[in-house]
Amino acid sequence: MRLDLGAIAKAGTSKANQTCGWRNFKPIFHQEKCVGCGLCKIYCPEGCVTMVEKKKYTVDYTYCKGCGICAEECSSSDIEMVVEEK
Amino acid sequence: MTTTLTASKEQSCQTLLASGHTACTGCGEALAAKLVLGAAGSNVIVTDATGCLEVFTTRFPQSSWEVPFIHSLFENSAAVASGIEAALKSLGRQxxxxxxxxGGDGGTADIGLQALSGMLERGHDILYVCYDNEAYMNTGVQRSGLTPFDCMTTTSPYGEFSWGNKHNKKDMPGIAAAHNIPYVATASVSFPKDIENKVKKALSITGPKYLQIHSPCPLGWRSNPQLTITVARLAVQTGLYPIFEMENGKITKVRKVSTPKTPVEEYLKIQGRFAHLFKSPDGNEEIRKIQEIADRNIEKYGLA
Known part of the structure; x- marks a missing residue:
């Protein structure tokens, strides 16, 4: 009997999967009151929040599922969740 | 208690778990895995038991892992890892x-317990991470050995003769520690810096290590995805999820609960899986029992 190798997938290929369609609410990063604590980036389960520069964070809407953890945990309430209109 | 942490090092939140995975909105497990990998760095080989984590990260032909990853079966994550470690040793590349x-909580405390016990017994140089979301979430919320008391799941429903899960949560860290391993710890996704420190510390120790991370599941816990971190934090603050570090069988560090004591109701009322406790006055007796569990934890681990 011939034993084949298991199914192999290339690293990080899930990026092709745009999960933005799951979103009902959309986080808006106002970048006004930001103190640069980075909690939004640390707590994002998708890993789609990035730091542009000091005290300026942004979210990649391609992958954001709109869970709202960033808005809830933001230490300066600088992130707002708004209803996504499609 | 407020979370004190800053993104001091960019590396501390380096993402080795790529976006585009299919975890539910607000998944605590995805966050925990991201934090563990971020702390461990790219120089790791990871194995995973069947479960949510495996399913949402490896939707064939895609993979979210940016590090070498292997999944074999539900029960043998620890055994596969043992083989990898033994192979590295044999090649002199350890x-x-x-x-x-x-592994998830089912893959660790129920189905994979035997393989885990073997790994701990043989003394492999492996860090075992259990993502504890307190039920078999992937297959539709069935109770596991780590489901807490009175929790409603599809196999421990609430009804005329039942308040939900009638068994207590298994003391999995205690079981791991009973193997006389050098490092056992628990953590919570609400304290990411703590996870980072524990993973780094564990990886610096030679021998088998066990880390259990409390990871809320908004779907199974019927909580608001936005409150994932809040729920996890309340579990720690009420004493229902003791956070500690155990080195060579002795508890060396604990995270204190909040003072004044947070009543368990605060934690229970924001989750649908405990909603039945608030439906009738008889539920108060059950809440008292859960408070007793928290009080016992506080006394046992010295969390006050």
Whole structure:
């Protein structure tokens, strides 16, 4: 009997999967009151929040599922969740 | 208690778990896995038991893992990791990569317990991470050995003769520690810096290590995805999820509960899986029992 190798997938290929369609609410990063604590980036389960520069964070809407953890945990309430209109 | 942490090092939140995975909105497990990998760095080989984590990260032909990853079966994450570690040793390449075995609570405390016990017994140099979301979430919320008391799941429903899960949560860290391993710890996704420190510390120790991370599941816990971190934090603050570090059988560090004591109701009322306790006055007796569990934890681990 011939034993084949298991199914192999290339690293990080899930990026092709745009999960933005799951979103009902959309986080808006106002970048006004930001103190640069980075909690939004640390707590994002998708890993789609990035730091542009000091005290300026942004979210990649391609992958954001709109869970709202960033808005809830933001230490300066600088992130707002708004209803996504499609 | 407020979370004190800053993104001091960019590396501390380096993402080795790529976006585009299919975890539910607000998934605590995805966050925990991201934090563990971020702390461990790219020089690791990871294995995973069947479960949510495996399913949402490896939707064939895609993979979210940016590090070498292998999944075999539900029960053998620890055994596969043991083999990898033994192979690295045999090739004399054990210094080149660390091995991390992962599993959900079912894959750790029920189905994979035997393989885990063997791994701990044989003394492999592996960090075992259990993502504890307190039920078999992937298959539709069935109770596991780590489901807490009075929790409603599809196999422990609430009804005329039942208040939900009638068994207590298994003391999995205690079981791991009973193997006389050098490092056992629990953590919570609400304290990411703590996870980072524990993973780094564990990887610096030679021998088998066990880390259990409390990871809320908004779907199974019927909580608001936005409150994932809040729920996890309340579990720690009420004493229902003791956070500690155990080195060579002795507890060396604990995270204190909040003072004044947070009543368990605060934690229970924001989750649908405990909603039945608030439906009738008889539920108060059950809440008292859960408070007793928290009080016992506080006394046992010295969390006050």
């Amino acid at each position: 210094n080149e990569a660390k091995v991390i075995a992962q």
